Amino acid sequence: MAKPNKKGPTKTVDIFCAKCRTQLFKYRKGGKGALIKCFKERISVDFTETPCTCPKCQTVFAREMLIRGTPALKMIGGKVSC
Numbered sequence: 001m002a003k004p005n006k007k008g009p010t011k012t013v014d015i016f017c018a019k020c021r022t023q024l025f026k027y028r029k030g031g032k033g034a035l036i037k038c039f040k041e042r043i044s045v046d047f048t049e050t051p052c053t054c055p056k057c058q059t060v061f062a063r064e065m066l067i068r069g070t071p072a073l074k075m076i077g078g079k080v081s082c
């Protein structure tokens with residue numbers, strides 16, 4: 001399936017655990033507004049040890065899912081900030 005933007009977003013945002021402020025990853029975010037879902041292929045640096053889990057306080061901040069066949073993370077509301 002063709003992607004809407006071939007180059008993809010180049011702006012990188014830092015995603016933090018909302019509870020303990022540990023950095024979870026760097027993400028090439030497209031569009032504006034709150035981060036609701038992340039495509040795994042756009043995560044440029046991943047600081048987590050267990051998928052979707054904060055390495056420090058063990059908060060589960062997202063759920064793995066497929067969006068149009070692409071592996072992605074759906075963020076749990078209020079668990080992350082950027």
Ligand SMILES: [Zn+2]
Pocket residue numbers: 017018019020021022054055056057058059
């Ligand atoms: Zn945490």
